[in-house]
Amino acid sequence: MAVRKSVKSKKQKSFFKSNTFYVGIFIAFVLIISYSQRNVLSYYLGFKTNKIIAETRVASLDKVLDTHIEKSFGIDISEYQDKINWDNLKEIEGGFPIEFVFVRATVGNDRRDxxxxxxxxxxxxxxxxxxxxxxxxxxxxxxxxxNNFIKNVRLHKGDFPPVLDIEKLPKEQSIDRLKVGLQRWLNVVEKHYGVKPIIYSSESYYNDFLKEDFSDYPFWIANYTAFYTHIDSDWSLWQVTENAKVNGIKGCVDVNIYNGTSLDLKELLIH
Structure with a gap:
């Protein structure tokens, strides 16, 4: 007796073809929206390194640093930079000297880097x-x-003031309530150390949420795509890139420019 082969009905074939078509349309729609909103996402989504996602720079790092050669350069690091050879940690790629370093100290209400x-x-x-x-x-x-920061960090004369790094938008509160929380952190920390903290964020976050309400504080601003020949006078520091190469550190490093000379930098430090 011959075995009858399973044959799909015309209705079944039509159903599968129709659904495949709509799934394809949906995927294409998601990709288009994601691409069109890539800049927004890059500003406000957090990720492993806790830094702002960057697109391709319009000028090389060498050119940017050369343009600001009279200023002071530094890096910032955290646990994500592993096995640093401190004896070799002298210069940014291109021969630019490293004068300062920021180290991530704490995260949230209970964790130390x-x-x-x-x-x-x-x-x-x-x-x-x-x-x-x-x-x-x-x-x-x-x-x-x-209090987590205060418990873990002792600062002395010649150190930078404490830094508040704010990059994410709240999920469970309004922007106004976020600003209240930021101000409370700043007040507690300023009272403890006797100096105004520095606020770090992306340029977009700064413009949208911080510039007007926290204008009395020094700002450290991240923008990896711009080529500023003159840094905004309201910025104490500009984080130029997250992709620099530095002798002594494997992988990429964030590079920062202080908006002034090495002599000027002393004015920002704790006296």
């Missing part, structure tokens, strides 16, 4: 000007976050 204590001591040993920053989590208690 795993490498903070070690990297802070090593940076001091290498005679670098040091700064410590706190990565702020908008949906956690601001006072607890301030």
């Amino acid at each position: 795993y490498k903070f204590k070690k990297y802070w001591a090593k940076a001091k040993d290498n005679k670098l000007i040091c700064g410590a920053y706190h990565y702020y989590r908008p949906n956690e208690n601001s006072i607890e976050q301030a």
Whole structure:
């Protein structure tokens, strides 16, 4: 007896073809929306390195640093930079000297960066000007976050003021409530250390949410795509890239320009 082969009906074939078509349309729609909104996403989505996602720069890092050669250059690091050779940590690619380093100290209300204590001591040993920053989590208690930073960071004369790193938008509160939390963190930390903290964020975040309400504070602004021949006078620091190469560190590093000379930099430091 012959075995009858399974044959799909015309209705079944039509159903599969129709659904495949709509699935394809849906995927294409998602891709188009994602691409069109890539800049918005890059500004406001968090990711592993806690830094702003960048597109291709319009000028090389060498050209940017050459343009600001009279200014002071530095880097910032965290536990994501592993196995640093501190003896070789002297220059940014192109021969630009490293004068200062920021180290991530704390995250949210209960975590210290795993490498903070070690990297802070090593940076001091290498005679670098040091700064410590706190990565702020908008949906956690601001006072607890301030106390987390204070518990883990001792600052002295010649160090940078404490830094508040705010990059994400809140999920469970309004922008106004976020600003209240940021101000509370700033107040608690300023009272403890006796100096106004620096606020770090992306240029878009700064323009949209911080510029007007926190104008009394020094700002450290990240923009990886612009080529500024003159840095905004309201910015104390400009984070130029997250993709620099530095002798002594495997992988990419963030590079920063202080908006002034090495002599001017002393005015920003704790006296």
